[in-house]
Amino acid sequence: MIPKDHPRYHSLVRRENIANAALAGIVAMEGVGAHGRGEAFDYLIGEKTTKSAELAEKTAAALFLTAKKPVLSVNGNTAALAADLIKDFQQATGALVEVNLFHRTEERIEKITRLLEEKGVLVHKGEIKRLLPLSHDRALCSVDGIYSSDVILVPLEDGDRCEALVSMGKTVIAIDLNPLSRTAKTASLTIVDELTRALLTITNACKSLGEDEINRLACDFSDKKIQNKDILDNAVKDILENLSDALDRKVQA
Secondary structure, eight states: OOOTTSTTHHHHHHHHHHHHHHHTTSSOHHHHHHHHHHHHHHHHTTSSOOHHHHHHHHHHHHHHHTOSSEEEEEOHHHHHHHHHHHHHHHHHHOOEEEEOOSSOOHHHHHHHHHHHHHTTOOBOOOOEEEOSSOSSGGGEEETTTGGGOSEEEEESOOHHHHHHHHHTTOEEEEEOSOTTSHHHHHSSEEEOSOHHHHHHHHHHHHHHOOHHHHHHHHHHHHTTSSOHHHHHHHHHHHHHHHHHHHHHHHHHO
């Protein structure tokens, strides 16, 4: 049992959720390693939502609220970490939720769907076809879901599918703690933040943003006043500043 007064309680809970989900067959074993990589980058940004990430999250909220057909794509890690947050996100954004996996088996699809539905999420179950220009099973998606989306949130994503979705003309919002990844660089908008913090911030923004601010953020993104490259550059600066502060603290100690 993880004591609640542990200084890294929330991070340890997420790690335990991933481990338990892997044992249950919800998370692929490769996903365990991917979580560890992301956790390392969370250390680098100070395990907090930075100002640049908050701007990206508010912009994501605005894009979802002004979208014609927004979709949240969910894989095993996303379900394991954030199943209890996805219901509120779905209600706040009106997004379809579709399960999409790289290491795809029908058994994993069913387990992830069951987990989401137990949390009150409405999981989209449209006709599945090989519709994306990819050679692996990420190409499989619903005609009325991911394939028809105009704005899609892809947490913990594969870079090649992100690139394929962008090439199809979709606005792709990624959640990726690594600002140097192919996914982060390829996405239309990247949120460099931990998944549960990001989803909660987007959901709260959907509830709190006024209509004028929603339209302003959406227009600023459309007019390229908010650019993904700037957000990623700021994320790297945040990491460098955090490392510099850590070195200063070490010297002072």
